[in-house]
Amino acid sequence: MKSFTINGKAESTLKNYTRCLAHLALHYKQSPETLSTELINDYLFHCKNLHKSPSESFFKHTVFGLRAIYKVLGIKDRHVKLPQIKRQNKLPVVLSKAEVRTFLKAPKYLKHRLILGMLYGCGLRSYELCALRLCDVDFDRQTVFVKKQKGKVDRYLPLSKHLARGLKKYIATESPRTFLFNSQVTDNGAPRPITTTGIQWVIKENRGKVNTDKTITAHCLRHTYATHLLEAGLNIMSLKELLGHAFIETTLVYLHVANTGSSHKFSPLDTLFE
Numbered sequence: 001m002k003s004f005t006i007n008g009k010a011e012s013t014l015k016n017y018t019r020c021l022a023h024l025a026l027h028y029k030q031s032p033e034t035l036s037t038e039l040i041n042d043y044l045f046h047c048k049n050l051h052k053s054p055s056e057s058f059f060k061h062t063v064f065g066l067r068a069i070y071k072v073l074g075i076k077d078r079h080v081k082l083p084q085i086k087r088q089n090k091l092p093v094v095l096s097k098a099e100v101r102t103f104l105k106a107p108k109y110l111k112h113r114l115i116l117g118m119l120y121g122c123g124l125r126s127y128e129l130c131a132l133r134l135c136d137v138d139f140d141r142q143t144v145f146v147k148k149q150k151g152k153v154d155r156y157l158p159l160s161k162h163l164a165r166g167l168k169k170y171i172a173t174e175s176p177r178t179f180l181f182n183s184q185v186t187d188n189g190a191p192r193p194i195t196t197t198g199i200q201w202v203i204k205e206n207r208g209k210v211n212t213d214k215t216i217t218a219h220c221l222r223h224t225y226a227t228h229l230l231e232a233g234l235n236i237m238s239l240k241e242l243l244g245h246a247f248i249e250t251t252l253v254y255l256h257v258a259n260t261g262s263s264h265k266f267s268p269l270d271t272l273f274e
Contacts, residue, residue: 017064018065019061020058020062023062024040024062027043028043032065032069033066033069033070033078037078037080040066042246043062044062046246046247047062092219093214093217095210095214095216095220095224097228097272099212099214102211103209104116104120106210110173111181112202113166114163115129115194115202116206116221117160117162117163118163119221119222120221120225120268121159121225122144122158122163122267124146125218126196126199127196129199130179130181130195130199131147132146132180133178133180134171134176136180137180139164139168142158142161143156144159153244155241155242155244157242158267160267160270162270162272162273163269179191179193181194183195183198196218200218203218228268229266232271236248236251
């Protein structure tokens with residue numbers, strides 16, 4: 001029996017690509033080439049953390065198969081890397097309430113205090129905070145609207161009364177345009193949002209003021225948000241929704257907690273000063 005190749009790939013390799021991509025398509029009920037990079041990474045992370053995880057070849061065939069599809073379809077702006085996703089054997093870095101209080105008070109400027117407050121008080125990812133627009137903050141309903149990324153779903157987050165008070169003052173005094181937090185750089189006069197690099201700078205400038213050996217990052221504040229909510233009684237399914245996780249396994253992996261507590265959603269910032 002003769003074998004054949006397409007684009008330098010053997011028949012057996014192509015069959016493996018097809019099998020792995022079929023799993024991906026069935027998982028999302030969507031054609032693989034339409035999925036965002038973030039959704040693909042969520043899927044790969046999910047696969048690697050299953051109790052009976054797929055082999056490394058399954059992982060590689062999925063990624064290489066996607067690359068082959070992009071090449072055939074002429075999709076040049078989509079790049080899927082082969083990340084080294086490892087099982088997490090230890091808990092993430094989580095700050096104590098005292099450390100959070102010190103960190104949130106550390107910045108000199110109100111804008112910077114609010115940036116840190118939004119990361120902790122809403123559990124936002126850095127890029128989600130960058131994308132927030134003024135219209136996404138509803139002071140009447142005390143919610144923050146996080147617009148879906150491609151392939152994800154929209155979600156509403158509780159807005160702490162402490163953040164609401166600070167944001168109103170900030171908006172009244174600094175008059176941000178379009179985005180909640182503007183960059184100092186404009187696009188021919190049009191407002192541009194703060195960048196993740198800008199957020200990292202705010203964190204680096206102030207984390208040295210906290211008396212701790214822990215490495216404070218934007219994601220550390222997100223971990224802290226999640227952990228404090230669980231400790232206050234929020235159940236794991238409600239937390240999954242607040243964090244915007246595609247899979248419950250993602251929530252369980254880095255939190256290592258049981259499904260207990262209330263389904264009432266709230267911001268941990270409301271209990272921070274009690």
